[in-house]
Amino acid sequence: MSETLQAVRGMNDILPEDTPAWEYFEQTVAKWLRAYGYRNIRTPVLERTELFVRSIGEVTDIVEKEMYSFVDALNGETLTLRPEGTAACVRAVLQHNLLYPGPQRLAYAGPMFRHERPQKGRYRQFHQVGVEALGFAGPDVDVEHIAMCARLWKALGLDGIRLQINTLGGPVARARYRGRLTQYLEAHQDHLDEDARRRLHTNPLRVLDTKNSHLAAVVAGAPRLLDDLEPESLAHFEQLQEMIRALGLEFEVNPRLVRGLDYYNLTVFEWITDRLGAQSAVCAGGRYDGLVAQLGGKPQPACGFAMGVERLLALMQDAGQVAAPWRPEIYLAHSGEGAQAHALRVVEQMRDQGLSAVLHCGGGSFKSQMKKADASGALFALIVGEEEARAGKVSLKPLREGGEQVSLDAGEAARRILAARPADAR
Ligand code: HAM
Secondary structure, eight states: OOOOOOOOTTOOOOOTTTHHHHHHHHHHHHHHHHHTTOEEOOOOSEEEHHHHHHHHOTTSHIIIIIOOEEEOTTTOOEEEEOSOSHHHHHHHHHHTTTTTTSOEEEEEEEEEEOOOOOBTTBOSEEEEEEEEEESOOSHHHHHHHHHHHHHHHHHTTOOOOEEEEEEOOOHHHHHHHHHHHHHHHHHTGGGOOHHHHHHHHHOGGGGGGOOOGGGHHHHHHSOOGGGGOOHHHHHHHHHHHHHHHHTTOOOEEOTTOOOSSTTOEEEEEEEEOSTTTTOOEEEEEEEOTTHHHHTTSOOOOEEEEEEEHHHHHHHHHHTTOOOOOOOOSEEEEEOSHHHHHHHHHHHHHHHHTTOOEEEOOSOOOHHHHHHHHHHTTOSEEEEEOHHHHHHTOEEEEESSSOOOOEEEOHHHHHHHHHHTSOGGGO
16 A cells, blocks of 8 residues: 655644634634624735735745745746735735725735744745735734733733834934844854844844844843934834823833834834743734835835734633534434435425434444434434335434434424524524
């Protein structure tokens, strides 16, 4: 026998026993995204590599070492599996002129791909739910995003997720800061690692974002952008903080929070937890007012965030939240040639009534079929033999709470099964 194939490292199958938790998460999030007026957008998982280089930035971990890029052998185009959702969302908005009628609130969900070293909470294929608000300049939208996240943590029963915010200022202050930071880092070259030394002159802000703990002291002593902001940026940041306070939410200003993608300016934020080891960020985002123009559009302010679904699900699991496993309401057992057609009609009739019904396939004795019915977790068995087929009836047997087997017509059986549903599922 040949060897069984395994999934690609860092890319996970999500098995049926896990999907109820995913579905619960997706439904809860979708409900709240709608409550805030965000409309769903879906873009391809594959884009031209150039899109990510131009948006995320050439000197970033993602673009330098984490992208799944390849040349399409059929036409020579260089393509990349999307490592994040913002760039594609902005690309689609520009391509379809979605900003023509006015600002847009958009949301997306789906797999993203980064060639990182896999560990708990860090995968090569992972899932994000993200939102992007395009065409809004004020900190009121920044705070809307923060409020949405806080609302979601509550709706998902999660606590202990802390909010950190920072501002990256505008282009003038950042250019000034870049100079000061480069000078400082040059003075500490001996303490930098290879990555940091390389970035020193290409993208010094990235050095602050290092994952190397040996650089912690150098980073801690670095000058702060926050101390030299333009007045408008400072005002934006102060208003944002006032509004977060007005919502009664706690937060911490972290002047070292620079984010791993280059498109940000002004507000940046991360939601972090101590419960997931090294992978502490469950959600992150901020303002990217320059990106629309950078990708060829008329300048438009914008901001957004994305959360890591696997990380949030892990937190929900740690908090003891277990989604009820899915089980059918009906398992239909049938035997005898004359019974087959009747069984097929009955099971469709059940589905017409909105019931979930599994039809036994593959034959076998009633005894073995009833064992399967039990193992399926179904609440009821419907039994169709020659006798039921002749009489145009079905036998209904409760499988979980006891009770007699009764012979009924299919419509009455459906009514009884529906009546047995918990009130909130009717
Ligand atoms: P990001 O910080 O790169 O931002 O990713 C957002 C979230 O995705 C992270 O906080 C984390 O929870 C999750 N995540 C990232 N990488 C992995 C991984 N390898 N395995 C598991 N989870 C991961 C962005 O992607 C921006 N596009 C967010 C944004 C939207 N900014 C503005 N709009």
